[in-house]
Amino acid sequence: xxxxxxxxxxxxxxxxxxxxxxxxxxxxxxxxxxxxxxxxxxxxxxxxxxxxxxxxxxxxxxxxxxxxxxxxxxxxxxxxxxxxxxxxxxxxxxxx
Amino acid sequence: xxxxxxxxxxxxxxxxxxxxxxxxxxxxxxxxxxxxxxxxxxxxxxxxxxxxxxxxxxxxxxxxxxxxxxxxxxxxxxxxxxxxxxxxxxxxxxxxxxxxxxxxxxxxxxxxxxxxxxxxxxxxxxxxxxxxxxxxxxxxxxxxxxxxxxxxxxxxxxxxxxxxxxxxxxxxxxxxxxxxxxxxxxxxxxxxxxxxxxxxxxxxxxxxxxxxxxxxxxxxxxxxxxxxxxxxxxxxxxxxxxxxxxxxxxxxxxxxxxxxxxxxxxxxxxxxxxxxxxxxxxxxxxxxxxxxxxxxxxxxxxxxxxxxxxxxxxxxxxxxxxxxxxxxxxxxxxxxxxxxxxxxxxxxxxxxxxxxxxxxxxxxxxxxxxxxxxxxxxxxxxxxxxxxxxxxxxxxxxxxxxxxxxxxxxxxxxxxxxxxxxxxxxxxxxxxxxxxxxxxxxxxxxxxxxxxxxxxxxxxxxxxxxxxxxxxxxx
Numbered sequence: 001x002x003x004x005x006x007x008x009x010x011x012x013x014x015x016x017x018x019x020x021x022x023x024x025x026x027x028x029x030x031x032x033x034x035x036x037x038x039x040x041x042x043x044x045x046x047x048x049x050x051x052x053x054x055x056x057x058x059x060x061x062x063x064x065x066x067x068x069x070x071x072x073x074x075x076x077x078x079x080x081x082x083x084x085x086x087x088x089x090x091x092x093x094x095x096x
Numbered sequence: 097x098x099x100x101x102x103x104x105x106x107x108x109x110x111x112x113x114x115x116x117x118x119x120x121x122x123x124x125x126x127x128x129x130x131x132x133x134x135x136x137x138x139x140x141x142x143x144x145x146x147x148x149x150x151x152x153x154x155x156x157x158x159x160x161x162x163x164x165x166x167x168x169x170x171x172x173x174x175x176x177x178x179x180x181x182x183x184x185x186x187x188x189x190x191x192x193x194x195x196x197x198x199x200x201x202x203x204x205x206x207x208x209x210x211x212x213x214x215x216x217x218x219x220x221x222x223x224x225x226x227x228x229x230x231x232x233x234x235x236x237x238x239x240x241x242x243x244x245x246x247x248x249x250x251x252x253x254x255x256x257x258x259x260x261x262x263x264x265x266x267x268x269x270x271x272x273x274x275x276x277x278x279x280x281x282x283x284x285x286x287x288x289x290x291x292x293x294x295x296x297x298x299x300x301x302x303x304x305x306x307x308x309x310x311x312x313x314x315x316x317x318x319x320x321x322x323x324x325x326x327x328x329x330x331x332x333x334x335x336x337x338x339x340x341x342x343x344x345x346x347x348x349x350x351x352x353x354x355x356x357x358x359x360x361x362x363x364x365x366x367x368x369x370x371x372x373x374x375x376x377x378x379x380x381x382x383x384x385x386x387x388x389x390x391x392x393x394x395x396x397x398x399x400x401x402x403x404x405x406x407x408x409x410x411x412x413x414x415x416x417x418x419x420x421x422x423x424x425x426x427x428x429x430x431x432x433x434x435x436x437x438x439x440x441x442x443x444x445x446x447x448x449x450x451x452x453x454x455x456x457x458x459x460x461x462x463x464x465x466x467x468x469x470x471x472x473x474x475x476x477x478x479x480x481x482x483x484x485x486x487x488x489x490x491x492x493x494x495x496x497x498x499x500x501x502x503x504x505x506x507x508x509x510x511x512x513x514x515x516x517x518x519x520x521x522x523x524x525x526x527x528x529x530x531x532x533x534x535x536x537x538x539x540x541x542x543x544x545x546x547x548x549x550x551x552x553x554x555x556x557x558x559x560x561x562x563x564x565x566x567x568x569x570x571x
Contacts, residue, residue, distance in 0.1 A: 051469030055525020
């Protein structure tokens with residue numbers, strides 16, 4: 001891991017983002033520089049240190065298993081880019 | 097004199113004495129926006145008529161009764177657009193509900209007025225990453241206002257708002273407050289609910305006030321703090337009256353000064369202002385204690401693993417299905433996701449999503465993400481130990497005053513380095529404030545504001561506000 005290498009096209013694919021050739025080229029250099037800086041963490045002694053996922057000392061909070069009002073489809077559908085009745089419309093997902 | 101120039105505290109006195117009405121405040125803000133915002137470009141949208149109507153019905157008996165407050169454009173206000181300054185959401189999303197902070201402001205009598213510009217999805221430190229427009233620094237129009245809450249800082253600095261809300265993931269309230277010469281408070285993690293804030297990095301995000309005085313910041317914090325069933329990270333902790341201790345003096349308080357925040361990267365003019373501010377606090381009776389936070393050197397690297405990792409997950413919801421941008425004539429679902437996101441996101445957002453996806457990907461997760469979480473533990477531990485010895489910590493907010501537009505725009509790493517003084521507080525979950533402490537001159541003699549950062553322990557806002565209020569009086 002001494003040399004930061006990132007295959008931007010492959011990772012953008014994982015992230016479901018199409019990139020132009022120009023973006024691929026720009027990001028390649030910029031991300032390599034950023035990863036090069038991040039590499040310094042490899043030198044820190046973290047033996048026996050627990051990871052911190054978030055900064056409050058609170059874990060596994062539960063709430064009462066009670067009925068709560070939610071938003072109806074009539075409200076949520078207003079922001080939909082494409083809909084039919086009270087449903088979201090998307091391209092065909094399963095081949096017939 | 098326009099009422100738009102005044103503080104919440106002063107307007108509240110006049111409202112209660114019957115000298116002015118809430119509608120007059122709204123009208124003066126409308127006039128100020130009309131006169132100035134064409135030049136500053138800090139508002140993405142505003143609805144004066146709706147605010148006037150709310151002002152006519154304002155309940156002045158409530159703590160913020162009749163006071164209009166501007167809101168960053170990543171916080172939901174029912175019936176209004178929320179754009180996050182992104183093409184993905186602009187013109188394609190209306191908030192179906194109020195964020196908890198919006199509801200709490202309304203319950204305290206305040207009137208949401210205007211949505212302020214920001215770096216797209218709060219990613220950036222100049223507001224240049226807005227896909228909507230470039231907000232100018234009211235003190236020097238050739239300079240950025242800072243970011244990501246640049247619009248929220250600029251409207252307060254330009255007196256086109258009384259006060260505003262921002263959000264702070266790595267300094268996005270404190271740094272623009274410093275650059276624009278206003279007060280900006282990042283509460284402790286868990287103090288304020290994030291329900292209805294568009295999530296960037298969930299273990300770091302906090303909402304807080306940006307104001308013309310420390311007292312106003314305390315007044316807003318009073319209104320927005322407290323447990324929320326809709327945000328399980330929001331703590332069931334006592335909410336004191338944050339205005340109660342502002343008048344107490346700081347004699348005998350111990351203020352830590354960490355050497356690591358005064359590196360060679362610190363601009364001389366900024367340093368001179370910070371040194372002078374610390375001297376004033378010492379003269380007022382505070383004991384200045386040199387301290388060390390050695391892991392500060394790893395803060396930027398740690399943050400730029402954790403924040404993008406969380407962002408890559410949070411922003412997966414912007415897929416073109418339920419709201420926001422959808423690409424034309426998608427061939428299939430994958431094509432719909434890929435092109436909707438390509439069109440909708442700007443370069444910084446794409447960069448961070450890709451970086452975050454990379455550090456979470458198979459084979460790299462432990463080397464980057466888990467390791468960063470462990471270094472985060474070290475950073476947090478050093479602050480905990482420091483706060484056993486001192487009551488608060490004083491530092492610069494930013495290595496320099498506000499840069500000119502375009503500086504380092506093709507070098508994101510260089511820009512990330514400038515976050516060094518602010519991001520530790522988010523990683524550690526502690527609170528911090530920026531208060532105006534002086535200016536430096538740019539090449540043409542314009543005065544660029546500089547802020548003093550005061551950091552306090554987790555849920556230690558009262559101490560931070562007390563030091564800030566004292567400093568404000570000493571200036």
